[in-house]
Amino acid sequence: MHSFTWFLILYTGSVLLAVSGLWFFYEKRDRKQFDARRKRRVFHCVRCGNLYSLRKRDASDGQECPKCGYKNYELSF
Ligand SMILES: [Zn+2]
CATH class of the missing domain: 1.20.5 (Single alpha-helices involved in coiled-coils or other helix-helix interfaces)
Incomplete structure (x- = not known):
């Protein structure tokens, strides 16, 4: 027991x-x-309307659109 x-x-x-x-x-x-x-950064292209995101830490200087190459700045919510 x-x-x-x-x-x-x-x-x-x-x-x-x-x-x-x-x-x-x-x-x-x-x-x-x-x-x-x-941590993903979301970008919206003002030229062609493409929506893309990156896993980059610092993207305050903008990021080029993969479709048209236009430099866009990060979306803030
Ligand atoms: Zn674009």
């Missing part, structure tokens, strides 16, 4: 550890994906 109680405690503990480990893993992964999406 005593060993069964220990087994139950260890079993429950390991299951809890596994679940919390998975939870942390997915939480971290989701946050990373969200950050990557949020």
